[in-house]
Each structure stands twice: as C-alpha cells, then as structure tokens.
Amino acid sequence: MFIRNLALLFILSTAIEAQVMIPEPGPSRPVAIPPITQTKLANGLTVRVVRKTGSPLITTRLVVANGAGVESRQKAGLASLTATMLTKGTKRRTATEIAESVEFLGGSIASGAGWNGSFAAITVTSDKLSQALAIFADVALNPKFAKDELDLLRTQTLDGLTYNLKQPSFLAGFVASRYSFDEHPAGGTKASISSINVPDIAGFYQQNYRPDSSILIFTGDIDAGLANSLAKRHFGRWRSPRSDAIGKGVGTSIGKGQVPLYRRIMVVDLPRSGQAAVMYAKRLYPIQRATPSFFTASVFNSIFGGGYSSRLNTEIRIKRGLSYGAGSSFAWRRSSTNFAATIQTKNESAAEVADLVLAELKRMVDTDTGESELVPRKAVIIGGFGRNFETGSQLAAALGDLFVYALPTSDLNSFIGDVNRVTAEQVREFATGNMRGGDLIIVGDYSVFKDDLAKRFSTARIDVVAADSLTLSGAEFK
Numbered sequence: 001m002f003i004r005n006l007a008l009l010f011i012l013s014t015a016i017e018a019q020v021m022i023p024e025p026g027p028s029r030p031v032a033i034p035p036i037t038q039t040k041l042a043n044g045l046t047v048r049v050v051r052k053t054g055s056p057l058i059t060t061r062l063v064v065a066n067g068a069g070v071e072s073r074q075k076a077g078l079a080s081l082t083a084t085m086l087t088k089g090t091k092r093r094t095a096t097e098i099a100e101s102v103e104f105l106g107g108s109i110a111s112g113a114g115w116n117g118s119f120a121a122i123t124v125t126s127d128k129l130s131q132a133l134a135i136f137a138d139v140a141l142n143p144k145f146a147k148d149e150l151d152l153l154r155t156q157t158l159d160g161l162t163y164n165l166k167q168p169s170f171l172a173g174f175v176a177s178r179y180s181f182d183e184h185p186a187g188g189t190k191a192s193i194s195s196i197n198v199p200d201i202a203g204f205y206q207q208n209y210r211p212d213s214s215i216l217i218f219t220g221d222i223d224a225g226l227a228n229s230l231a232k233r234h235f236g237r238w239r240s241p242r243s244d245a246i247g248k249g250v251g252t253s254i255g256k257g258q259v260p261l262y263r264r265i266m267v268v269d270l271p272r273s274g275q276a277a278v279m280y281a282k283r284l285y286p287i288q289r290a291t292p293s294f295f296t297a298s299v300f301n302s303i304f305g306g307g308y309s310s311r312l313n314t315e316i317r318i319k320r321g322l323s324y325g326a327g328s329s330f331a332w333r334r335s336s337t338n339f340a341a342t343i344q345t346k347n348e349s350a351a352e353v354a355d356l357v358l359a360e361l362k363r364m365v366d367t368d369t370g371e372s373e374l375v376p377r378k379a380v381i382i383g384g385f386g387r388n389f390e391t392g393s394q395l396a397a398a399l400g401d402l403f404v405y406a407l408p409t410s411d412l413n414s415f416i417g418d419v420n421r422v423t424a425e426q427v428r429e430f431a432t433g434n435m436r437g438g439d440l441i442i443v444g445d446y447s448v449f450k451d452d453l454a455k456r457f458s459t460a461r462i463d464v465v466a467a468d469s470l471t472l473s474g475a476e477f478k
Contacts, residue, residue, distance in 0.1 A: 033389065036399070036409045037224040041231065043238055044212030048399055048409070049227040050219045052392060058129050058220035059392040061121040062140050063400035065215075066208040067113045068186035069333065077188020078196055081153060082204045083113040086120050088149040090142045093135070095149060101135050109136070115186050116334060117404040118208070123393055126221055130230065137234035140209075145201045157193050168270060168277035168443040169344050171467060175268055180281035180439040181338045191471075210240040215403040219392035259437040261358050261365070265460050266439065267453070269446040270467045276350035276444025278343045280328075280357050284434050285336040289405045292418070296430045297330055297337070299422040302377040304328055304364055305341050309376070311360050312341060320356075322349045334405065339438070347448035351456050354440050364431040368424045381419050443467070 037049045071078040087109055088095040102109045107124035120140050124132040164170040177185045184192075216235060218227040262280070287293045298306075305312035305328025316326040328341035341361075345353045369377075389395050402409060442453070446464060453462065 033412045038409070039224075039228055041211070041236055043236065044210075044240065045231070045235055045238065046215040046403065047228055047231045048215060048217045048403075049222065049224040050217075050392075050395055050399065051221065051223060052219060052395075053221050055220045055392055056125050057123055057392055058126050058218065058222050059121060059123045059396045060129075060133060060136060061119060061217045061219075061393075061396040061400055062136075063215050063217065063403055064118040064209050065116070065213045065404050067117045068115045068184075070208060071184075071204065073184040074192060075196055075200060076184040076186070076192040077157070078192075078200055078204050079113040079118055079208075080187055081150070081157070081193070081196055082201050083111045083118040083120070084153060085145055085150060085201055086111045086139050086143050088153065089144045089146050090138045091144050092138055092142065098135060098139060102132070105132055107132055109139070111139075113186075115183075115331070117400065119397075119400060121393065121396065129222070133230055133234045141235070141238055143205065145198050145205070147198050150196075150198055150201065154193060154196065157188065158190060161187070161190060161193065165467070166270070166273075168273055168275055169279075169342055171268060171270065172277040172279040172342065172441050172443045173340065175266065175443070175470065176279060176281040176338075176340060176439070176441055179264075179266060179441065181283045183338075206241050211235070211238045212240050215400065217396045217399050219396045219399075261361055261436055261438070262440050262460075263437045264439045265354075265453075265457060265462045266441050267446050267462060267464045268441070268443040268467050268470070269464055270443055271445055271447070273347065273443070273445050275344050276347045276442060276449065278345060278350055278353045278357060279441040279443075280341040280361065280438050281441060282339045282435065282438030283336060284330075284339055287337050287434065288335055289332040289337070290334075290407055293430070294332070295418045296422050296426045298381055299374070299378060299419065300364065300427050300430050300435075301328055301330060301339075302381050303369055303373065303427065304360065306377075307380050309380075311363070312343070312357065315360055316343055316345075316353060316356055322346070322353055322356075326353075332405070339435075347445045348452075350442050350444050350449040351452040354442060354453070355456050358440075361431075361435055364428070365435060368428050370424070374424055374427075378419055378422070382416050385415055385419075 034050050034052055039047050041047065066079070068076070068079040087098055089098070093101070098109070102122065102124075105124050105128040107122060107128065109120075109122045111120040112118070120136070122132050122136045165174065174185050177183045188196075216231050218231075284297075287297065302310065304310060305326065307313070307327070310327065312326040312328060316322050317324065323343050323345045326341070326343040328339065331338040331340070341357055343353050343357065388398055398412065399409065402411060442449070
C-alpha cells in the first residue's frame with residue numbers, strides 16, 4: 001500500500017510540475033491568404049474576389065467607407081440606424097419578405113455600421129448566389145426606410161440603451177466617448193436616437209452610400225470572372241449622388257509630452273450598482289492604422305492588457321482576484337486611435353484597481369519588456385490574426401477593413417513579419433510617448449469607495465457626476 005501511494009504521489013507531483021512549466025511558444029506559422037483579384041466597375045465601385053476552393057459558402061460583403069465618424073453629435077447613432085434599416089424593407093420587398101427569402105435560400109443576411117464604415121453582407125451556398133444577389137442588391141440600393149419600421153427600430157434601440165446605461169462598463173465607455181475621446185457614442189444617446197426621423201436616414205444614405213467610396217467583396221469557391229459579371233449585373237447601375245460632400249468626424253488632437261500618467265479623474269455615481277467599472281482612457285493623435293505605429297501599439301497592448309496572460313489581467317485577476325477579467329484595446333480611426341483599459345470589480349476595490357492600472361502603465365513606461373515576455377505576447381497577436389481567416393465571412397470583413405483604411409491587400413501577407421519586427425525598445429518608446437495624460441473614469445456606487453479613492457489620490461481633483469444627470473448629445477458635455 002505504501003509503495004502504491006508513493007507511486008501515486010510521484011505521478012501527481014509530476015503532473016503538477018508539468019502544468020507549472022509553461023512550454024515555449026513555437027515559431028510563427030504562415031497564414032495562407034488566397035490570391036486576391038481586384039477590378040473597378042465603370043461607376044467607381046471596387047470589386048475584390050478571394051477564391052477559396054472547396055468552400056461552398058459564398059459571402060458577398062458591401063462596405064461603405066463612411067460610418068459614425070461622419071454623423072453629428074446631435075444625430076449620434078444615425079449611421080447605425082441607417083445600416084440596420086437596409087434589411088427592414090425595400091421598394092419591392094417588406095422586411096418579412098427579405099428575411100423569409102434569404103431563409104428559403106438557406107442563407108443569412110446582416111447589416112451594420114461602425115465608426116469608420118458601414119456594411120451589408122449575405123452568405124449562401126454557391127448554387128443560390130445569383131438569387132441571393134438579386135435580394136442583396138435590392139436591400140443595398142433600394143431601401144424604403146418605412147416610418148413604421150424606423151419607429152420599431154428606434155423603440156428597440158432605446159430599450160437596449162436604457163438597460164445598458166445601468167451597466168457600469170458600458171456607462172464608462174459611453175462617458176469616455178465625450179470626456180476623453182472628444183467624440184460621441186457611436187450607438188447614440190437617448191436624445192439623439194429619439195430625434196432621428198426618416199428624412200435623416202434617407203439623407204445620410206444619399207450622402208454616404210455611393211459606389212465610388214464603396215467596395216463589393218466576394219469570398220468562397222467563386223472565380224473572379226463570374227463574380228465580376230454578377231457585380232456588374234446587380235450593382236453596375238448604381239450611381240453616386242450629385243453632391244460629393246462628405247461630413248468630417250469630430251475631434252481635437254492631444255499632444256504628447258512628459259506629463260503625468262493621468263490628467264483627470266471622473267466618477268460617475270451609480271447608486272446601489274452591483275459592481276464598479278474602472279477605465280483608463282486616452283486618445284492618441286496622430287497615431288494611425290496606416291502607419292508602422294499600428295504594429296508597435298498592437299504589441300504594447302498584447303503585453304499590457306490584450307489577453308488572459310497580459311500584465312493587467314495577471315495582476316488584477318490572477319494574483320489578486322479583484323475581477324473576472326481586466327483588458328485593454330485600441331479603437332482605430334483614420335487619423336487617430338482611442339485607447340482604453342477596462343476592469344469591472346467590486347465597489348469596495350474600485351480605488352485599488354485604479355491604482356493598479358496606473359502602476360502597470362508606469363511599468364510599461366519605465367522598463368523594457370524582456371524577450372521571455374515579448375515573444376509569447378507577439379505569438380498571441382499572430383495566432384489571433386490567423387484565426388480571423390477561418391471563414392469566408394471573416395476574410396471578407398478583413399478585406400473591408402483594409403478598404404476603409406485605404407490599405408493595400410498585401411498587408412495581410414506582411415502582417416506577421418511586421419509584428420515580429422517590433423522591438424522591446426520600440427514598445428517602451430511608444431508607451432513613454434503616448435501613454436501619459438489619460439483619464440481615469442470610475443463608474444459605481446461612489447459612497448462605497450469615496451474614502452479609499454480620496455486616500456489613494458489625495459492630491460488629485462476628483463469630479464463627481466450623477467449617472468442620471470449625464471448629457472452627451474449637445475455642444476456641451478455635462
């Protein structure tokens with residue numbers, strides 16, 4: 001019995017040791033991107049085709065290079081509502097008929113908008129493509145924008161917004177859009193959504209949905225000749241409006257310099273909230289997606305807060321158990337980017353978490369990253385990049401992003417090399433030059449963490465605003 005127990009103990013200890021010893025990451029595996037063909041129709045519409053043989057599902061994605069960035073603050077959410085309304089009825093088909101027709105073909109259809117662009121996409125098997133494109137072109141080119149459909153969508157949007165504004169993490173991002181990024185919430189505010197009418201939707205569509213600033217993407221087992229023929233048949237008659245005026249996004253630059261890690265602290269008081277959200281927010285200008293800084297920023301983010309093994313999550317969740325997850329990300333614009341680190345925690349630990357975020361940020365600024373950390377964090381980026389092309393829909397979305405940022409398709413093949421070339425010195429230089437002067441935003445029950453926050457940030461001015469009194473739609477931020 002003793003020998004048996006000893007053997008079991010040896011096996012157990014060996015298993016534990018194997019779990020503790022983290023294996024070294026292997027070399028980066030190349031990502032096979034099929035050849036991409038590109039043509040342009042007479043009306044200016046760009047057509048890209050990526051043939052993936054053996055993939056019977058064909059995704060067709062229309063991307064328009066304008067989104068929430070060209071809408072006004074007073075009409076925040078207009079781009080999103082316009083894109084969603086595309087599938088809510090045309091001059092020939094009702095919303096129900098569109099949904100039933102696509103379902104009958106065994107396909108799926110979707111539309112939406114982000115800050116930089118808007119899209120509509122349909123996926124069907126190759127034998128149903130011609131029928132599907134007739135519906136898809138009708139949706140994209142002949143939307144009806146019926147009042148009853150907009151009324152329903154507006155109600156649904158407001159219901160969702162009312163619920164989300166009681167969630168600390170959502171509310172922190174909502175506030176950061178104006179307070180830190182000098183933008184507006186892309187999904188809209190209660191006031192702006194309530195004000196949007198059919199003429200607003202129709203006007204946004206007429207001004208921004210135009211072939212010469214759009215791209216039609218085909219991915220799947222389809223050759224370029226057939227794809228271009230179908231594109232010409234269904235989208236060749238699309239014409240740009242007479243006016244070529246395109247709105248400009250809002251925003252002002254924030255300069256670099258040897259300034260403190262944070263410049264302001266705002267508390268949004270949400271009494272009796274179950275948890276608190278802590279956010280560090282900073283607008284970086286003119287750090288752009290189309291510059292090498294993108295790759296340095298990506299590696300910085302992977303180390304700081306981009307994943308389970310990042311420094312932020314390791315310190316706050318794994319070591320201290322103060323959150324289920326702590327992370328950070330960049331939201332890229334054409335001429336700038338918004339950085340945010342977000343953590344949801346107990347109200348009692350909100351001030352402590354804010355302190356920890358700044359401590360980890362200071363470590364990024366003050367010290368170089370060792371190779372033992374740099375190499376696996378690059379591997380995380382590269383692994384995620386490869387997973388983004390597992391389906392035709394993902395590949396179509398990636399090609400749409402390249403179009404929005406005016407980047408060549410060759411960027412897909414050079415991505416891994418560009419990431420691997422980033423050095424520890426570049427990461428530290430990026431942090432030193434860009435990660436100072438951000439804002440701390442804390443949303444939660446202020447009465448719970450008020451004293452601890454005042455103790456930890458005794459020399460800082462802390463602005464407190466009640467969640468119910470927030471106003472983000474007008475010219476002034478309140």
